[in-house]
Structure formats: C-alpha cells, structure tokens
Amino acid sequence: MGSAPFKDFAYKDPMKILVIEDDREAADYLQKALSEAGHTAHLASDGEMGFAIADTNEYDVLVVDRMLPRRDGLSVIAELRAHGNTTPVLILSALGEVDDRVTGLRAGGDDYLTKPYAFSELLARVEVLNRRAGAKEVETVYRSGDLELDRLSHTVRRSGKEITLQPREFRLLEYLMRHAGQVVTRTMLLENVWDYHFDPQTNVIDVHVSRLRGKIEKGFESPVLHTVRGAGYMLKAG
Amino acid sequence: MLAKLSAMMRTTAARLSALYLLLFAVCAVVLVFYMTSLSARMLAGQTMETINEEVQGLAQAYQRGGLPFLVRTIERRARQPGANLYLIADPNGRILSGNVENLEPGVLEGDGWTERPFAYQRFGEGERGGEQRNTALESTARPADGRHHAIAVVLRLPNQMIMLVGRDLGEPERFRSVVQRALMFALGMMGVGAFLIWFLVGRRALKRIDSVSEASARIMEGDLTRRLPVTGAGDEFDRLSENLNAMLGRIGTLNEGLKQVSDNIAHDLKTPLTRLRNRAEAALAGKRKPAEYRETLEATIAESDQLIRTFNAILMISRLEAGYSAESVTKVDLADAVRDVVELYEPAAEDVGVVLEASVDGSFVVDGNRELIGQALSNVVDNAIKYSAGASESPRVVVSLEKTAAEIRLRIADNGPGIADEADRQRATERFVRLEESRSQPGSGLGLSLAKAVIRFHGGQLDLSDNNPGLSVTMVFPDAKGGE
Numbered sequence: 079m080g081s082a083p084f085k086d087f088a089y090k091d092p093m094k095i096l097v098i099e100d101d102r103e104a105a106d107y108l109q110k111a112l113s114e115a116g117h118t119a120h121l122a123s124d125g126e127m128g129f130a131i132a133d134t135n136e137y138d139v140l141v142v143d144r145m146l147p148r149r150d151g152l153s154v155i156a157e158l159r160a161h162g163n164t165t166p167v168l169i170l171s172a173l174g175e176v177d178d179r180v181t182g183l184r185a186g187g188d189d190y191l192t193k194p195y196a197f198s199e200l201l202a203r204v205e206v207l208n209r210r211a212g213a214k215e216v217e218t219v220y221r222s223g224d225l226e227l228d229r230l231s232h233t234v235r236r237s238g239k240e241i242t243l244q245p246r247e248f249r250l251l252e253y254l255m256r257h258a259g260q261v262v263t264r265t266m267l268l269e270n271v272w273d274y275h276f277d278p279q280t281n282v283i284d285v286h287v288s289r290l291r292g293k294i295e296k297g298f299e300s301p302v303l304h305t306v307r308g309a310g311y312m313l314k315a316g
Numbered sequence: 317m318l319a320k321l322s323a324m325m326r327t328t329a330a331r332l333s334a335l336y337l338l339l340f341a342v343c344a345v346v347l348v349f350y351m352t353s354l355s356a357r358m359l360a361g362q363t364m365e366t367i368n369e370e371v372q373g374l375a376q377a378y379q380r381g382g383l384p385f386l387v388r389t390i391e392r393r394a395r396q397p398g399a400n401l402y403l404i405a406d407p408n409g410r411i412l413s414g415n416v417e418n419l420e421p422g423v424l425e426g427d428g429w430t431e432r433p434f435a436y437q438r439f440g441e442g443e444r445g446g447e448q449r450n451t452a453l454e455s456t457a458r459p460a461d462g463r464h465h466a467i468a469v470v471l472r473l474p475n476q477m478i479m480l481v482g483r484d485l486g487e488p489e490r491f492r493s494v495v496q497r498a499l500m501f502a503l504g505m506m507g508v509g510a511f512l513i514w515f516l517v518g519r520r521a522l523k524r525i526d527s528v529s530e531a532s533a534r535i536m537e538g539d540l541t542r543r544l545p546v547t548g549a550g551d552e553f554d555r556l557s558e559n560l561n562a563m564l565g566r567i568g569t570l571n572e573g574l575k576q577v578s579d580n581i582a583h584d585l586k587t588p589l590t591r592l593r594n595r596a597e598a599a600l601a602g603k604r605k606p607a608e609y610r611e612t613l614e615a616t617i618a619e620s621d622q623l624i625r626t627f628n629a630i631l632m633i634s635r636l637e638a639g640y641s642a643e644s645v646t647k648v649d650l651a652d653a654v655r656d657v658v659e660l661y662e663p664a665a666e667d668v669g670v671v672l673e674a675s676v677d678g679s680f681v682v683d684g685n686r687e688l689i690g691q692a693l694s695n696v697v698d699n700a701i702k703y704s705a706g707a708s709e710s711p712r713v714v715v716s717l718e719k720t721a722a723e724i725r726l727r728i729a730d731n732g733p734g735i736a737d738e739a740d741r742q743r744a745t746e747r748f749v750r751l752e753e754s755r756s757q758p759g760s761g762l763g764l765s766l767a768k769a770v771i772r773f774h775g776g777q778l779d780l781s782d783n784n785p786g787l788s789v790t791m792v793f794p795d796a797k798g799g800e
Contacts, residue, residue, distance in 0.1 A: 175632070175635065176644060176685060176687045176688065177644060180644060194620075194624055196617070196621075246659060272656065272660055274656075274660075274687065274690050274691075274694075275687055276687065276690065276691040276694070277625060277628070278660070278661075278694055278698065279625075279695075279698050279763070280661075280664050280698055280701070280702075281664065282660050282661055282663070282664045285663040285664040285666075285667050286660075286663055289663050308614075
C-alpha cells in the first residue's frame, strides 16, 4: 500500500505522532505510511521506553498498542494521565470485545482500534484525535463554506436557505462538520452517530450519507460531501 | 479364583461385608458361650434343688420311722426308673444299701455337697456302660471310662452311717451338649450364609465396577458415543453411571461442536485464504498493467476484510457460548434497540425496494448489553432485507415487540421466500450453515448463529417459524429482573 490511496486526505496540518508498538514490522509500516501522509512518527518498542519518551516530549497524538513488553499499554496511558499529560491516545488492540473497549477507554484512551485494521482507518482516527485537541467541541455553530449548522436551534442552512433534516441526519452532518476537512470512516460514523461498534454487513452508512448528500447538495452548485475512496467521507466546501 | 478373590477383597463392598462377617462371628461365638454356660448353670441349679427336695423327703422318712424306714424308702425309690442316686454306707465306707455299686474313692469322706462331679457306677451297669447307649448325642455326655458322673450330698446319720443322695449329670450334660451343638451348627450355617452373601455381593460390586471400567476404557479409546451401563436398579452405581453418562453427553456435544467448528473453519477460512493466495500468485506470474495490480490488491484487501469479519464472528460466538459473562450488562430498552436498528437499516432497505417497519409501542426493558443486542438484531434484519428483496411484489420486513407474563418477544418477520422445511429452519441457526438456496447471497453464514449466541447469552432463545409466506425470527428474552 503506497501513498496513493491517501493523497485524498491531503492533510495540511502535519502532526507529531508517537507510536508505541512492539511488532517491528507493523511499527515500521505505520511510521512509513504516516510520514507519507505528511506526519512525523516516532517509534517506541516497549512500554517503559514509550512512557519515558511520551512523558518528556510533546506529541499531538499517541498510538499505543495494548499489549507491550515490559509495561502494559493501559498502565502507560494511566500513568501519563496521572502526570497530567492530556495528549490524545489511540489504543491498538487485538482484543475487540465490548468490555475490552470499555476498559481501554476507561484507562484514559480516547479511541480504540481493533487489530487488524486498515491504515486508512487508523489515519482518519489519528487526525480526528488531533483536531479534537482543538476547541471545536464548544462551538455552537459549525460553518463550512456556505453550509451552516446551528447546534442549539438544530437548524441547517446552505446559502441562507434552511434545509430540513431528520434528527439522525442532523447528527450525521454535525459530526461531519465538526471534522470538516478530515476523513471520517464509516466505522467512525457508526460509532459516533449511532453509538454502535459492530460491523454492519451491508453498506447501511453509505445509504445514510447519500441521503444526507441529496439533501445538502440538491439544488446547489458545488458538492460539499466527498467520498474518499477506500477510506470514508470528507466534508469540504469549495 | 484366588486372583479373583483377592480382587474382590479389594472392593469396598467386600471389605465391608467381611468386616460385618467377622463382627457377626464374634458375636455369635460369645452368644454360644453365654447360652451354654447359662443353661448349664440353670440345669445345675435344678439338679441341686431336686437333691435338696429328696434329702428333705428322706429326712422326713427318717424322722417318721427311723433308720429302717429310711432304708426302705431308699430301696423303693432306688428301684424306680430314672431314679436318683441313693447310698447308705457304714462309717468305713462299705456300701450297705442303695443303687450305687461303686464310686470314686474319697467321696464319702466329705460332708455336705460334693465339691465336684464324681464318677460312679450303678448296680448292674458296670459291664455294659458306655457301649450300649452309643448314640451321638450321648457319647460326649458319657466319660471315656464308661462311668457316669453325678453330684451328691453326703450326710452323716446319727448312727455314724453315711448317706449319699445324688443325681446323675448325664441329662444336663446331654442337654448342654445339645444346645452347644445346635448353636455351633447354626453358627456354621450363618458363617456359610454370610460368606456366600459376601461372595455374591462382592462379586456383583466387582462386576458392576468391571463393566463401568470396561465401558470407560472404551470411551477413553475415543468411542464417545458409548455410555456406562445403567441396570435400572436405581442404586448408587446407577446414579453414578447416570451422572457420568450425562457428563459424557455434555462432553460429546462440546466435542461435536468443536469438531464442527474446526471443520467449518477449515472450509470457510481455507477457501477464501486459498483464493487470496491464488490471486496474489496469479498477479505475480505475468506482466500486468498497474491498474490490474491495483485491482488485484483491492480484491485482496476486500477478501482479507471478509476473512477478518468471519474470524471475529467465530471468536465472538465462541466467547458467548463459553458463557463468558463479563460483558457489561445494563438495563436495555428493546424498543430503543429496535428503533435504532430499524432507523439504521431503513434507507438501505428502501434502496433495494424493501419496506422496513418498526411496530413498537411502549418500553420493553431487559437486562442486557445494548451493543450485543444491536448486533444480533441488525444481523437478523440484514438477513430479512437481503432475502425478501425482490422476492415478492411488495417486500416488507416488520419488527415488532410484545410482552407476555415472563418474557419479551422480539419478532422480525419478512414476506420473502422463507425457509419451507422445518428441519432447515432448525439448521439455519447453526454455525456456517447456509442453506442451499442462500449460497448465492453474500455473507459468512454466521449472522443467525451469532444472533442465537447473543440471545442465549441473555438467557433467551431464538426461534424460527414460518410467516406464510416468509420467515419469522423471534428473539425471546426473559423479562428484566426487578422491572424498571
């Protein structure tokens, strides 16, 4: 897998990422792919080393394998949090049951990705985590080009014209707009908009997105909701 | 025989019965001795009493008529059959009168009761004693020297004459010997009986254990269909065998499941893995355009994703079926779950021309895991949409909820082709089972089995029935404990 599938990400905001992963091959692959996506990735191959590096350096995102030699991934995260380190953490794990995810997030992780994963999924999540460190959560109105979403009055306008959305469509658009300019995957949408972590066998999310797209693009000139091949969707004006 | 006996001796039953046998024998011997000594004492008491009465009678005769009358009385009494012993002797011990011819020296020198039984001989019995009454019963009562034994009272008459009144001990001794023999005989019989019972009980126990061991040896050799023998006697062996059989049944089921899973894994994972490998190999084989490589790689990723999906489903089913109970359980309103899943699938259903409806009113709370229930429900709804699409004029999937006294029934009904055969409906929830008609549809064949595992994890069951036309899948949940 080269950089080609991810050029669509076209991320303009390079991040500094620490990958704590003991599988040499997986770590090297991640480092290479992240740098091709425009980011800088550092590697740590065990828990102690990972903790020492993360504790003394500034990173935008930490990618932490759950099972690490010398020190368990969750304890690394817990201790970083205890030291007041709030760097967003993406946990990687072979354990994917409901409870595993819950314990991972409880230990201080911000997101949880089950192995094996697609790199596009990891990249999308890492970039969303970084942006989450920003202040978009507190904004009451999201704007993207001529598209405007008011979180308080639950209204959506494009070029000043009100668009009527179903509650779920509103939440879908809200999530897409919060991460405007970033790739969001189908799994991320299912997790964040429907709060389900399983894998629906059919393309249910695609259908929802295309419905939403119909509502916010029909009658308007430019597309705002783009499909990112092999990865997911991106809301981007212009 | 000896080896068998020693094997038998090692069984608990045989050991117990041997112990009882020993205890019983000791008791019986003590009883025999007690009985015989008691009866001997009683008979001796009777004898002495008889002699005392005799002496009193003779004393009266003496008082009435003096010595001559006494002698006459004695003579008369001595002639009666079975008479006691009477003897009158002069001070030197010469026998003057009575029915005793001869007696152990020194007896007449004492006074009062003789200290121990003494030997004597009656008149006219000297030569034939011993041989004539040679029956078995009497032989021991008669001493080896052919003489009788007796006890007696020796009295000194006023004129220095010596009088002896005694009683033969033959009869009490015979009686004692009869009692003793009878008891010994009974004891012997009891011993033989006890041994026989011990032998039979021990052998039976041994036989049962042998048959159980033999059956378990066969089972250990790998024949898990064999069962331990149950005789129907309802005894401890039967109970043990029944329990072991139940255990074997459970092991058999698990084993069967394991075998089926490994077969299925072999089939359902090997096939796509082979495809994956072949595709990569074919791509490497010749020179191709970049677009073709790209296509191959994309297909490879898609295939891997499907493999991962199948693998995850297998793992999840196994964990749920193994009774893994740590999954967070909270109160879940099935009405919300139904609305969520229907809302999630509705656009996709509409895309393929299927009307997906939720017919839900009120709240239906169960103890459960929202995520798992959502997944189970979405699997079934996904199936229903897939199979009913294009199968009828107006394909329709209805999800409804109803509450009965103790359970909540979540029903997903479609009007698609359904599964006509009852047996096929049963099989449809088994792992990897994809009925022939459904082979053309995409999927791992694990959707329904995963749903079933989830419902069973919640203490419920998954039923498939005919919807006339179509299939109706009912998830039966037990009502939440303690209500809301």
